[in-house]
Structures are given as structure tokens and as C-alpha cells.
Amino acid sequence: MNISEKWNDVDLYFTNKLQGSDSIMDSVLNANVEAGLPAIDVSPNQGKFLHLLAKLHGAKNILEIGTLGGYSSIWLARALPEDGHLITLEYSEKHARVANENIRRAGVESKIDIMIGPALETLPTLKGKGFSQFDFIFIDADKPNNPHYLKWALELSRPGTVIIGDNVVRNGHVVDGDSKDLNVQGVRQFIDLLSEESRIDSTAIQTVGAKGYDGFVLGVVKE
Numbered sequence: 375m376n377i378s379e380k381w382n383d384v385d386l387y388f389t390n391k392l393q394g395s396d397s398i399m400d401s402v403l404n405a406n407v408e409a410g411l412p413a414i415d416v417s418p419n420q421g422k423f424l425h426l427l428a429k430l431h432g433a434k435n436i437l438e439i440g441t442l443g444g445y446s447s448i449w450l451a452r453a454l455p456e457d458g459h460l461i462t463l464e465y466s467e468k469h470a471r472v473a474n475e476n477i478r479r480a481g482v483e484s485k486i487d488i489m490i491g492p493a494l495e496t497l498p499t500l501k502g503k504g505f506s507q508f509d510f511i512f513i514d515a516d517k518p519n520n521p522h523y524l525k526w527a528l529e530l531s532r533p534g535t536v537i538i539g540d541n542v543v544r545n546g547h548v549v550d551g552d553s554k555d556l557n558v559q560g561v562r563q564f565i566d567l568l569s570e571e572s573r574i575d576s577t578a579i580q581t582v583g584a585k586g587y588d589g590f591v592l593g594v595v596k597e
Contacts, residue, residue: 378586385583389418399448402476406443409472415442416514416540417584421449424512424538427592428453431536433510437500438462439493439523440515444473444486450512451482460486461505463493465515494519497526507532514540517557520564528573528595535595539564543580543589568593 375383399418406415416424428436428450434457436450441464451460464470470490477483489496493515500506511527513520520539527537542548542565547558568576568591576593 381582381586382584385417385419393418393422398480399445401479402443402445402448405476405479406445406472409443409468411443411469411472415445416449419583420581420585421446425449425453427536427538428510431510433536434458435505435508436460436510436512437505437508437527437530438512438514439497439527440464440513441473441488442469442514444476444480444488446512446514447473447486447488448477448480448482450510451477451480451485454485458485461489461500461508462486463489463491463496463515465490465492494522494526497523497530500530506530507535509535511535511537512540513538516560517541517564518560520560521567524564524567524571528571531595533595533597537574537576537591537593537595539591541588542578542591543587545587565591572596 403415424446433453434455438447438450438460441447441462447460447462467490470488473488477486508530513523513527542561544558544561547553547555548561550558553559568574574593574595576591578589578591580589
């Protein structure tokens with residue numbers, strides 16, 4: 375057994391032991407596959423991790439940048455109180471249609487609104503729609519725009535807002551300053567901005583598992 379197979383088996387062990395059967399979330403992943411969406415959802419353990427972070431924080435207003443098929447959206451919405459709300463931004467109309475059906479299937483449609491279009495066009499409209507501050511923000515979209523998404527996340531934050539960025543390790547390539555990969559360069563610029571930004575206290579964790587070798591950035595907006 376190679377190391378990546380071991381990572382996958384350990385991930386599956388924890389999922390089975392700590393989450394048990396979840397037919398709804400399984401059906402969401404199956405629907406995404408059947409619709410031909412790219413298999414880039416967070417893993418079940420990562421979804422539960424985001425859910426617990428939002429719950430621990432007592433989040434009531436969540437912003438997600440990058441919906442895909444709504445798998446992480448549902449995990450986050452499940453952490454919300456009855457009067458909580460999640461806005462998720464998705465570029466692709468096809469992905470949004472799949473996500474809408476998945477969200478309806480999961481029974482959390484009253485807590486989630488999907489906004490369709492390039493996030494850098496929809497983000498500036500949020501304040502005008504009455505969404506001026508979020509207390510939990512998850513960035514998981516096209517990596518070259520991560521620095522721009524971070525700037526908007528800070529603009530839409532308050533002291534204490536949690537900001538999380540996904541896929542920041544890039545299988546270790548994040549340390550390659552000469553990489554021609556625009557995803558790597560976007561993440562590096564994202565990290566540079568975090569290192570220079572006085573309004574947020576942040577760290578990163580490397581992860582291994584069913585999704586391979588990657589990681590999250592986690593930050594808290596300062597008082």
C-alpha cells in the first residue's frame with residue numbers, strides 16, 4: 375500500500391467512526407458526479423471540520439466564495455441557527471443548478487442563497503443587498519483571484535470574523551516561487567497579503583487524506 379492509499383484509508387476510517395452514515399451528503403456527492411462536476415469538493419472530514427468551526431464560532435451569517443455542487447455549503451448551513459443565513463457565490467450556472475437541487479434535497483434551502491456570476495462582480499453588490507458583514511467566510515474558488523477575494527472578505531468582515539481559504543498547499547508546490555502555475559502563484563500572493571495585512575491574525579495547516587496533500591489557511595479578523 376502506497377502512502378496516498380494509506381491517507382485515503384485513514385480518512386475513511388475517521389469518516390466511518392466519527393460521522394457514521396449520512397445518506398443525504400452521500401447523495402449530494404453522487405449527484406455531483408452524475409452531473410459531471412469536477413471532483414474538487416471538500417472531503418467528508420473536511421466538510422465536518424468546516425461545520426464544527428462554524429458551530430464553535432456561533433456563526434449566523436456565512437459567506438462562501440465558490441459553490442460547486444453545494445457540498446460544503448450544506449455542511450456550513452447545517453451549523454447555522456434557525457435564523458442563520460449563508461450566501462454562496464458561483465460562477466457557473468450549471469454548477470448552481472446542481473447545487474440548488476442538492477440544497478433542496480438536504481432541506482436547507484431556506485438558509486442558503488446562491489448568487490450566480492463572477493464573484494468579483496457579485497461581491498461589490500452584497501452591501502447594497504443588505505449583506506454588509508459576515509462572521510464566517512470560506513474562500514474556495516479560482517485560486518488566481520484569491521488575493522482579490524481576501525480583500526473583499528476583509529471588507530465584508532467585522533472584528534472576530536473567521537476567514538478560511540482552501541487548497542493552499544497545492545501538493546507542496548506553494549513553496550515554489552518560480553512556479554508557472556497560476557493557481558500556485560495566486561495562493562502565494564494570497565499568503566503574501568495575509569503576511570502583510572495587519573487586520574487579520576492567521577495560520578495554515580497542511581492536510582492529507584482522500585483529497586491528497588493540501589491544506590487550509592485560517593484567520594481571525596482583529597479587534
